[in-house]
Amino acid sequence: MSWPKYSPMLFNSLEFGLFFPLVFLIYWIVLGKWVKAQNFFLLLASYFFYGWWDWRFLILLFSSSCIDFIIGLELGRVSDQEKRKGLLGISILVNLGILGFFKYYHFFVHSFVNAFTLLGVNFTADRMAIILPVGLSFYTFQSMSYSIDIYRGNLQPTRNSITFLTFVSFFPQLVAGPIERASHLLPQIVKKRTFEYEQAADGVRQILWGLFKKVVIADGCAVYVEMVFSDPASHTGSSLLLGGCLFLIQVYGDFSGYSDIALGSARLLGFRLMQNFAFPFFARDVAEFWRRWNISVTTWFRDYVYIPLGGSRGSIWSKVRNTFLVFLACGFWHGANWTFILWGFAHAVLFLPSLLLNRNRQYLDTVAAGKRLPSAPELMQMMKTFILLALVTIIFRVDNLGAGWIYFTHLFSSSLVSLPDLGMTNDFKALLVFMFLIEWQGRERQHALERIETQWPKIIRYFLYYLLLILISLYAKNGQTFIYFQF
Amino acid sequence: MGMKKFLLRFFLLASPIIAIVAFFSIVDVFMLYYPDVRTAPFQSIRFNGLSQNLLAVNLFSQQNADEKYNAFIFGNSRSRAFQGKVWCTYLDDECASFHFGAGGTGLYDAYKKIRYLDEVVDTIRHALVVVDENFLVLNTNSKELMQMTPPLVSKESKFLYYLGFYRLKLDVSFMWAYFDFLLFRTYRPYMKGGIVPPDFKGLFNFTNGDIIYPSEALIQADSSTYYQGLIDRGEFFSRPAPKKEHPVTETEVTQLMKIRAVFDRHKTDYKIIVSPIYDQVSLGAHHLRLLVEIFGETRVYNFSGKNPLTEPIGNFSENIHYRPHVGTQILEQIYGGE
Numbered sequence: 061m062s063w064p065k066y067s068p069m070l071f072n073s074l075e076f077g078l079f080f081p082l083v084f085l086i087y088w089i090v091l092g093k094w095v096k097a098q099n100f101f102l103l104l105a106s107y108f109f110y111g112w113w114d115w116r117f118l119i120l121l122f123s124s125s126c127i128d129f130i131i132g133l134e135l136g137r138v139s140d141q142e143k144r145k146g147l148l149g150i151s152i153l154v155n156l157g158i159l160g161f162f163k164y165y166h167f168f169v170h171s172f173v174n175a176f177t178l179l180g181v182n183f184t185a186d187r188m189a190i191i192l193p194v195g196l197s198f199y200t201f202q203s204m205s206y207s208i209d210i211y212r213g214n215l216q217p218t219r220n221s222i223t224f225l226t227f228v229s230f231f232p233q234l235v236a237g238p239i240e241r242a243s244h245l246l247p248q249i250v251k252k253r254t255f256e257y258e259q260a261a262d263g264v265r266q267i268l269w270g271l272f273k274k275v276v277i278a279d280g281c282a283v284y285v286e287m288v289f290s291d292p293a294s295h296t297g298s299s300l301l302l303g304g305c306l307f308l309i310q311v312y313g314d315f316s317g318y319s320d321i322a323l324g325s326a327r328l329l330g331f332r333l334m335q336n337f338a339f340p341f342f343a344r345d346v347a348e349f350w351r352r353w354n355i356s357v358t359t360w361f362r363d364y365v366y367i368p369l370g371g372s373r374g375s376i377w378s379k380v381r382n383t384f385l386v387f388l389a390c391g392f393w394h395g396a397n398w399t400f401i402l403w404g405f406a407h408a409v410l411f412l413p414s415l416l417l418n419r420n421r422q423y424l425d426t427v428a429a430g431k432r433l434p435s436a437p438e439l440m441q442m443m444k445t446f447i448l449l450a451l452v453t454i455i456f457r458v459d460n461l462g463a464g465w466i467y468f469t470h471l472f473s474s475s476l477v478s479l480p481d482l483g484m485t486n487d488f489k490a491l492l493v494f495m496f497l498i499e500w501q502g503r504e505r506q507h508a509l510e511r512i513e514t515q516w517p518k519i520i521r522y523f524l525y526y527l528l529l530i531l532i533s534l535y536a537k538n539g540q541t542f543i544y545f546q547f
Numbered sequence: 548m549g550m551k552k553f554l555l556r557f558f559l560l561a562s563p564i565i566a567i568v569a570f571f572s573i574v575d576v577f578m579l580y581y582p583d584v585r586t587a588p589f590q591s592i593r594f595n596g597l598s599q600n601l602l603a604v605n606l607f608s609q610q611n612a613d614e615k616y617n618a619f620i621f622g623n624s625r626s627r628a629f630q631g632k633v634w635c636t637y638l639d640d641e642c643a644s645f646h647f648g649a650g651g652t653g654l655y656d657a658y659k660k661i662r663y664l665d666e667v668v669d670t671i672r673h674a675l676v677v678v679d680e681n682f683l684v685l686n687t688n689s690k691e692l693m694q695m696t697p698p699l700v701s702k703e704s705k706f707l708y709y710l711g712f713y714r715l716k717l718d719v720s721f722m723w724a725y726f727d728f729l730l731f732r733t734y735r736p737y738m739k740g741g742i743v744p745p746d747f748k749g750l751f752n753f754t755n756g757d758i759i760y761p762s763e764a765l766i767q768a769d770s771s772t773y774y775q776g777l778i779d780r781g782e783f784f785s786r787p788a789p790k791k792e793h794p795v796t797e798t799e800v801t802q803l804m805k806i807r808a809v810f811d812r813h814k815t816d817y818k819i820i821v822s823p824i825y826d827q828v829s830l831g832a833h834h835l836r837l838l839v840e841i842f843g844e845t846r847v848y849n850f851s852g853k854n855p856l857t858e859p860i861g862n863f864s865e866n867i868h869y870r871p872h873v874g875t876q877i878l879e880q881i882y883g884g885e
Contacts, residue, residue, distance in 0.1 A: 078710075257553050260549070522560075533719045
C-alpha cells in the first residue's frame with residue numbers, strides 16, 4: 061500500500077477541529093502540572109501536525125533544527141570570533157541551502173537555461189521533481205534567527221533539546237508564521253504555564269474571527285479574483301481594478317486569518333505569539349502599511365538584513381540600496397518567480413519617497429485613535445494607500461510578467477471609467493463592509509474582537525459569535541488552502 | 548477553576564453544534580453507515596449528494612455474503628444504461644449481478660474495485676467495463692468527495708473520508724432545509740440543493756446497485772415535451788464536437804494490465820464497452836489500440852463516434868448519458884450472436 065498523500069492540516073479543517081481540542085485537553089488536564097511533559101507533548105503534537113502533510117519531511121525539520129541547536133550550543137561555548145563566524149556561517153549556509161534547494165532550484169535552472177537561450181545557446185536541463193516542504197520559509201528563518209541572536213550576544217543558547225525542537229516546530233505557527241524570535245518564545249516554553257480563563261476565552265474569540273476572515277472573506281473573494289485573473293482581457297478596467305482590490309483583501313483575510321487562528325490557538329495553550337497584522341488597511345501611507353502587515357516577516361528582514369546593511373543610516377545612496385535590497389529579498393522570499401521580485405521592487409519604489417523625505421515614521425500611532433470615525437483627509441489617505449497597494453498586489457497574483465503586462469494594459473484603458481461588473485452579490489458586499497466595520501472598531505487592540513467582553517453587552521456578543529459561526533458554516537464548503545502555505 | 552469555567556462556557560456555546568453533529572451521525576443522514584434506506588434508523592428523507600459510489604460499495608460489502616455476486620458492471624454514470632437484470636438474461640442461470648459504476652469516476656475507481664473484488668469474492672465470472680476517453684484518463688482518486696472511491700476499496704484513510712462528508716454537508720442551508728422538511732413534510736423550492744423532491748422518479752435498486760435516472764420516467768410520460776425542453780435549452784449542440792486529445796499515460800497502461808491480470812486469474816468472461824456518446828467523437832485511436840492490445844479484439848466493443856446508436860437524440864436523456872434501451876441494444880449486439 062502506498063503512503064497516502066494529504067494536504068497540510070488546515071486550521072479551517074475538521075481534522076484540526078478534532079486535533080486541537082484533544083491536544084488542549086491532554087496538555088492542560090493530564091499534563092498541566094509538569095511543564096517538561098507539556099513541552100514534550102507539544103513537540104510530539106507539532107510533529108504529528110506537520111507529518112500529517114508528509115511524514116518524510118519531518119526528517120528535514122528535525123535535522124535542520126538539530127543543526128541549529130548544536131551550533132547554538134557551540135556558539136555559547138566558543139569565544140574565538142573567527143570560529144563563531146564560521147559556526148554562524150554553517151547555520152546560515154545550511155538553512156539557506158535547504159531553502160535554496162527546495163524552493164529556488166527550479167527557478168535558477170529555468171533562469172539559467174533561458175539566459176543561455178537568449179545568447180543563442182540551446183540546451184535542456186533535467187528537472188528534478190522537488191516538492192516544496194510546507195512552511196519551509198518560516199521555520200528556516202525562525203531557526204536561523206536563533207543562531208544569529210546567539211552570535212550577536214542577544215541570546216543565551218538553550219541546553220534543552222526538547223525546548224529548542226518545540227520552539228522551531230511549535231504547531232500553531234509552524235507552517236505560516238508568525239516567525240517568532242527565540243528571545244520571545246523560548247522563555248515562554250521554559251517557564252511553567254498556568255491556565256487563565258480570560259486568555260483562553262480571548263484566544264477562542266481570535267480563532268473565531270480568524271476563521272471568519274479566512275473562510276468567509278478570503279475564500280469568498282477568491283471566486284471573483286479567479287474570474288478576473290484567469291481572463292483579464294475579457295474584463296473592463298474598473299473590474300480589473302476591483303479584482304486587484306479583492307485580491308488584496310483575499311490575501312489579508314487569508315494570511316491574517318491564519319495568523320489570528322495561530323495566535324488564538326497559542327493563547328489557549330498559554331503562549332503569546334507576536335502580533336502579525338495590525339489592521340494594515342487603516343494605514344495612511346505605505347510605510348505605515350509595512351509596520352502593520354506581516355509584522356514578523358518585515359521585522360525579520362529589518363533586523364537581519366536591513367539593519368546589518370546599514371539601515372537608514374549613511375548616505376542617500378546607501379539608504380536607497382538598502383531599501384531596494386530588503387524589498388527584493390522580501391519579494392524573493394515569497395517565491396521563486398520574477399513576479400515576486402517585481403512585487404518587491406514596486407514596494408521599494410512606493411516606500412522610497414517617504415524614506416528620502418524622512419516621513420517614513422510620521423504615522424506611528426493608530427488612525428483616529430480614540431475616535432469613532434476618521435477625518436476626511438485620513439479617509440482619503442487610507443483609500444489612496446489601499447488602491448496603491450491593490451495595484452502592486454496584482455503583480456503578486458499573476459502567473460508571470462507577461463500576464464501582468466496584459467492585466468495592466470487592460471486595467472489602464474478607457475474602460476477604467478466605468479462601473480465594475482463582477483457580479484458580486486449584495487450579500488458578499490455586506491460581508492466585506494461588516495468585516496471592515498468590526499476591524500475598524502477593534503483597530504487599537506491586538507485583534508478585532510479583543511476585550512469585547514468588557515465593552516459589548518452579553519446578548520450582542522453571543523449574537524455575534526453565533527452569526528460568525530453560521531457564516532463560517534455557510535461558506536465553509538470549499539475548504540481552500542491558505543495562500544501563505546506555498547511560501 | 549478557570550479551566551472548569553472555560554470548558555463549561557465553551558460547551559454551552561458549542562452545544563447546539565454538538566447536538567446537530569450527534570443528531571446527524573445517529574440518523575446517518577449521509578448514509579455512511581447504513582447503505583440501505585430500509586435499515587437506516589429514522590431515515591425518511593432523501594438527499595441530493597449521497598455518494599452513489601459509497602452507497603454501492605457499502606451495499607456490496609453488506610450483501611455479498613448473502614447474494615454471492617459473480618457478475619459486475621464497472622464504469623462512470625454512463626454505465627447506468629446497463630441494467631444488471633437485463634444483462635443477466637444473456638448470461639447463465641447463476642448470474643448474480645452487481646453494478647459498481649458511479650458518476651464522475653474513472654479507470655482508477657474501476658481498477659481499485661476489481662482489485663478489491665479479487666480479494667473478497669470467490670469468482671468474477673462476468674464483467675462489463677464501460678469506458679470512454681474521460682474515464683480512461685482518470686487514473687487517480689477523485690478529489691471530489693462525492694466521486695471519490697470509498698476507502699474500503701481505495702485503502703486510503705477512512706477517517707478523512709468520513710470527516711469529509713460532515714465538512715461538505717453540515718452547513719446551515721442544508722440543515723435548515725433538512726429540519727424544515729423533517730418538521731413540516733413540505734417540499735419548498737429553496738430546498739432544491741439539499742433535499743430530493745418527493746416526486747423524484749429516480750430509482751436505486753438495493754439488491755444489485757442499478758440506478759434508473761429520473762429522466763427515464765419523464766421521457767416515458769411525455770417524451771416530446773421532455774425533448775423539446777432540452778432542445779430549447781440548447782442541450783443538443785451541433786456535432787461532432789471538437790476532439791480533445793488525451794495522451795495515454797503509463798498509469799493507464801499499468802491499471803489496464805492489472806485489470807486484465809485479475810480477469811485472467813478469475814477466468815472472467817469480460818467485455819470492454821466503449822460508450823456511444825452524443826458528441827459523436829470517436830475514442831482516441833491510441834486509447835482504442837491500447838484496449839485492443841491488452842484485452843484482445845474480441846473483447847473490445849467500440850460504439851463511440853458517428854453510428855446508428857449515437858444518431859437519434861431519443862437515445863440520450865441529455866447530451867451526456869445514453870438511455871437504458873441503448874444499453875440493452877448493445878448487450879443484444881454483443882451477446883445476441885453468442
